[in-house]
Amino acid sequence: MEHDITLSLEDAQSLSQRILRKTGFSEGHVEAITRSMVAAQRDECHSHGLYRLLGIVETARMGGLDPQAVPEVIDQAPGIVKVDAHYGSSLLAFEQGLAPLQEKAERNGIAVLMINHCFHFSALWSEVEALSARGLAGLAMNPTHAFVAPAGGVRALLGTNPFAFSWPRPGGTPYTFDFATSVVARGEIELHRRAGNAIPDDWALDDQGQPTTEATAALAGAMLPFGGHKGSALSTMIELLAGPLIGDALSHETQAANEDGTGQPCHGELVMALSPRAFLGEQSEAGLLHAEKLFEEILGQGARLPSKRRFEARARSLTSGVSIPAALYRDLKALVDDNTPRPHA
Amino acid sequence: MEHDITLSLEDAQSLSQRILRKTGFSEGHVEAITRSMVAAQRDECHSHGLYRLLGIVETARMGGLDPQAVPEVIDQAPGIVKVDAHYGSSLLAFEQGLAPLQEKAERNGIAVLMINHCFHFSALWSEVEALSARGLAGLAMNPTHAFVAPAGGVRALLGTNPFAFSWPRPGGTPYTFDFATSVVARGEIELHRRAGNAIPDDWALDDQGQPTTEATAALAGAMLPFGGHKGSALSTMIELLAGPLIGDALSHETQAANEDGTGQPCHGELVMALSPRAFLGEQSEAGLLHAEKLFEEILGQGARLPSKRRFEARARSLTSGVSIPAALYRDLKALVDDNTPRPHA
Numbered sequence: 001m002e003h004d005i006t007l008s009l010e011d012a013q014s015l016s017q018r019i020l021r022k023t024g025f026s027e028g029h030v031e032a033i034t035r036s037m038v039a040a041q042r043d044e045c046h047s048h049g050l051y052r053l054l055g056i057v058e059t060a061r062m063g064g065l066d067p068q069a070v071p072e073v074i075d076q077a078p079g080i081v082k083v084d085a086h087y088g089s090s091l092l093a094f095e096q097g098l099a100p101l102q103e104k105a106e107r108n109g110i111a112v113l114m115i116n117h118c119f120h121f122s123a124l125w126s127e128v129e130a131l132s133a134r135g136l137a138g139l140a141m142n143p144t145h146a147f148v149a150p151a152g153g154v155r156a157l158l159g160t161n162p163f164a165f166s167w168p169r170p171g172g173t174p175y176t177f178d179f180a181t182s183v184v185a186r187g188e189i190e191l192h193r194r195a196g197n198a199i200p201d202d203w204a205l206d207d208q209g210q211p212t213t214e215a216t217a218a219l220a221g222a223m224l225p226f227g228g229h230k231g232s233a234l235s236t237m238i239e240l241l242a243g244p245l246i247g248d249a250l251s252h253e254t255q256a257a258n259e260d261g262t263g264q265p266c267h268g269e270l271v272m273a274l275s276p277r278a279f280l281g282e283q284s285e286a287g288l289l290h291a292e293k294l295f296e297e298i299l300g301q302g303a304r305l306p307s308k309r310r311f312e313a314r315a316r317s318l319t320s321g322v323s324i325p326a327a328l329y330r331d332l333k334a335l336v337d338d339n340t341p342r343p344h345a
Numbered sequence: 346m347e348h349d350i351t352l353s354l355e356d357a358q359s360l361s362q363r364i365l366r367k368t369g370f371s372e373g374h375v376e377a378i379t380r381s382m383v384a385a386q387r388d389e390c391h392s393h394g395l396y397r398l399l400g401i402v403e404t405a406r407m408g409g410l411d412p413q414a415v416p417e418v419i420d421q422a423p424g425i426v427k428v429d430a431h432y433g434s435s436l437l438a439f440e441q442g443l444a445p446l447q448e449k450a451e452r453n454g455i456a457v458l459m460i461n462h463c464f465h466f467s468a469l470w471s472e473v474e475a476l477s478a479r480g481l482a483g484l485a486m487n488p489t490h491a492f493v494a495p496a497g498g499v500r501a502l503l504g505t506n507p508f509a510f511s512w513p514r515p516g517g518t519p520y521t522f523d524f525a526t527s528v529v530a531r532g533e534i535e536l537h538r539r540a541g542n543a544i545p546d547d548w549a550l551d552d553q554g555q556p557t558t559e560a561t562a563a564l565a566g567a568m569l570p571f572g573g574h575k576g577s578a579l580s581t582m583i584e585l586l587a588g589p590l591i592g593d594a595l596s597h598e599t600q601a602a603n604e605d606g607t608g609q610p611c612h613g614e615l616v617m618a619l620s621p622r623a624f625l626g627e628q629s630e631a632g633l634l635h636a637e638k639l640f641e642e643i644l645g646q647g648a649r650l651p652s653k654r655r656f657e658a659r660a661r662s663l664t665s666g667v668s669i670p671a672a673l674y675r676d677l678k679a680l681v682d683d684n685t686p687r688p689h690a
Contacts, residue, residue, distance in 0.1 A: 077623040079424050079453030093680035110617070112455050114624065119571030137590060153648035155638075165582045175585070177578040209646075227572025233522035233651050234579075236639070237510045238519070244636040245482060247625050252642060273453070278422040279459065280592050291589040294502075294581070297597060301554075306578050 002326040011036050012322055016053060019335045023057045025067035032051040032092040036122045041322045044313035047187055048123040050324055050332060056089075056121055057335055062262045065089065071096050079104055079111045082163050082246075087120035089268055093118050094127055102134050109278035113271040119143075121263045124164035125178035125307065131273050132166035132174035140164045141238040142269040146252035148182045149222035151232035154209025156222035159251030160186060161238040168276070170288050177306035181235035182223045189215050189223070200263040206319065242270040349668040358383050361398060364680045368402045370412040372537035377437040377459035381467045381518055386667045389658035392532055394466040395669055395677060401434075401466055402680055410434065410464040410610045416441050424456045427591075430463035435614055438463050439472055446618050447479050454623035457593040458616040465489075465610045469509035470523035470652065476618050477519035483494055485509045486583040487614040494526045494567035496577035499554025501567035504596030505531060506583040514620070515633050518659075520640065527568045534560050534568070577630035588613040610676035 007015065016034040025033065026077035033056065041049030048323045059065045069088025073096050076082035085093040088118040096115040104111035131138030144159030164178035184202050192199050201211045204218030212218050225231035243250045248268025276284040297306060324332075352360065361379040370378065378401065386394030404410045418441050421427035430438035442458040449456035469485040476483030484580045489504030507561025509523035528548050537544050538560035546556045548562030557563050570576035588595045593613025621629040643650060669677075 036456075069599055077454035079455045080623060084390050105423075108453055108456075109422035110455055111453075112459050112619070112624075137586065140458070150646070150648040152641050153643065153646040155646050157642050157646065163579075164473045167576070167582075167585050175581070177575075177582075179575045179578065181575075209393060226575050229651065230522075230524045230526075232648075233524065234508075236432045236520070236643070236684065237512075237522075239639055240512050240636055241482065243617070243639075245621060247628055247632055248437075250635075250639050252639075274457070274586070274590065276423060276459070279457075279590050287589045288593055290595075291585055294584055294588075294595050297502050298498065298581070299503065300497050301495070301498040301500050302395050303495040303577075306574065 004284035005320050005326050005329040006323045007329075008321040009042060009317065011292040012050060015332060015336070016050065019057065020067075022336055022338065023060050023067060025060070028092050029067055029069075029089055032095050033089055033122075036091050036126055039126050040123055040289070041324070042314055042317040043187075043310040044254050044317070044322075045123055045310065046324075047185075048121075049322075051328055052121055054331060059119060059121075059264055062264070064266065073097060073100065075100070076114070077229050079108050081111065081113045082116065083113065084116045087117050087119065087266065090115055090120045091122055094130075094269075094271070097271075098130060101271065102131075102136065105136055105273035106274045106278060110272065110274045113273070115269040115271070116246060116248050117266065118269060120269060122246055123178060124162050125166065125176050125310075127271060128164045128166035128178070129174055129176055131271075132168040132176070135276065136166050137168070137274040137276065138166045139272040140162075140269065142242045142253065143239050143249065143251040143252050145267065147186055147223050147236065148225055149205055149209070150236065150265060151225055151229040154205060154222070157252050158232070158235045158239060159254075160223070161235045161242075161251065163234065163238060167291065168288065169287070169292065169295070173307070173311045174307060175291075175307075179226075181238065183226045183231075183232050186219075186223065189218050193219060200217055204318065228258060242268050246270060263273075289330060347671040348475065348672050350674040351666050351668045353666040354383060354387060354662065354675075357386055360677060360681070361395065364398050364402065365412075368681065370405070370414060371415075373437050374412055374414075374434055377440050378467075379407060381436050381471055384471050385468055386669070387659055388655040389662070389667075390468055390655065391669075392530075393466075393668075396673055397466055398680070399676060404464060404466075404609055407609070409611065418442060418445065420445070421459070424453050426456065426458045427552045428458065429442050429461050432464065432611065432637040434464050435460055435463035435465045436467055439475075439614075439616070442616075443475060443625055446616065447476075447505060450481055450551065450618035450620045451623060456620045460614040460616070461591060462611065463591050463614060465612060465614060468523060469507050470511070470521050472616060473509045473523070474519055474521055475643055476616075477513040477521070480513050480621065482513065482619040482621065483509075483511045484617040485614065487587045488584050488594065488599065489610065490599050490611050492531055492568050493570055493580065494554070495552055495581065496570055496574040499550060499567070502597050503570065503577070503580045503584060504599075504623040505568070506580045506587075506596065508579065508583060512636065513633065514637065514640070515630070518652070518656045520636075520650060520652075524571075526570055526576050526583065528576075529568075531564075531568065534563050538564060546610070554671035564689075574629065587613050591615060 019029040069086040071093040076084040083093040083097040101113040130140035148158040160180040167175040198213040204214040206217040206221040415430040420425040424426040428438040428442040431631040446458040453546040473483035493503040505525040511521040543558040551557040551562040551566040
């Protein structure tokens, strides 16, 4: 068995930048994508870290994702920033919408950033944490692909539709959660399939709409929403707010849009920001201190706050760097040395 | 066994009005509370229908709820309507905040109604449906009492914190859900206790923080959130947004605030409205039609939309009136004939 490769955060950043430049991404996309991938690797979210660069490069080379796309920021309404990503990555679109979103949220109390026509392959927590770092409460959601059957249904229709929230905590890491509205992540079923293990019978349906404990049958069928009809309802809300409300695709349309059926992750995203200063005026600091009572009570009874493991990983990585499997490191290095022509250069 | 009593909607309305007037409620409160109670009874939500008047009268007589309170509407920010209920019912406060909320949502795209210091004893679906009836998407949430342990915890801390959403559908009943973030409603455990039945072991903990199948032990202990750590996180978000963010109480504070410990439901509420017209401009009708595709797909695979049973009950009640148990009817009539002095008259 090979050892993992340890990289400093600077080396991880440099590796990501070189891969993305080689693939033909504009410098704005190189920086935005690298920030997100390195942040995920730093927090030991391996599936959204450097590993994800393999898929991004493949998507760009297949020609769906435009690595040179210039996001267009539109002042849609006093409380809405619209960014048309023009089929580039969501990440640069988010970064360009962040300042006007903050400005609108602080003036109005609440504001929305709608991102259209973006390729989405990153975790949402880094975006809602960009808001809580600015003293705002943030929510984010997006459709994905039709992997999940609605409660009581038999076929995949809803996405795994992530829902993320972050709340600013004075002097500490924020209160942040970011969860898929499916029972488990799709990758979890994939891991069971590789290991030849059965899955619990409440994770998924087979292609006949029957509950299954076979991972292979589950992947060919439909995952189930978390929490039964309640999670199904929440996921449906995400489809509506981050789909039709912003003039963008539903999860079951994202796959159909792709000719070869591999289902590239192209859809919209909705981000909300709420300003404690606007809600509470001079009492906003008192409001944030009041919220601390809730966290103290949660921790005081031995429960943990979401993202605890991620924040612990972050502290470790900031001093010791990040570790990735040697095989992944080789695959990533190969992308730097690759001589495939750039699709959009 | 006694037969149920059937009342026309007009008679149900008149009965509610007479009870509330007799208890000393101002005419504004009489109308707002009656509208909500009769709407719930019409939709056969028995626990939030005429039955609920018994608790409202008791709460008013105990002196916590001010039946003459005049809600104060404050223009808190361009995107925030604040209504201080001044310890009256949430329902009149909501009705008075509705028009400015709609106006702000249509101008800005998104707006919030924050209600403070209200007594809350109604279902949220009637409020989010007031928004969808005006062509807006609506969300509503509030803390309740500390009945639910956080995931991984051992003691009641979070409320049953309802979360409601409604989406306008062209020419039909809206897409609406309204669920408690506990596994089941507290009344469900109470029903099991009365029937002497065991409860499933994932509903609640006993007062030692251990899973229990005994309803009595569960009522003395803590309920569990739906969907494990995901539902727990969602419930925590509701505590923060409808508590400290709006300068109002957390669930574990609402009970402590009441001297006799019976825990009157006095806290805040947060309502959000989003305007498809502001998000989509001339494409807003197309956006609503696009959403219909999702509902068609859900129904096409044999799943049902939330609130289906309620809308069917509504159609029945509009032609046939509502039925309530004879004993409840006698209890309600007794409130009309009661000669207890009015607390605030």
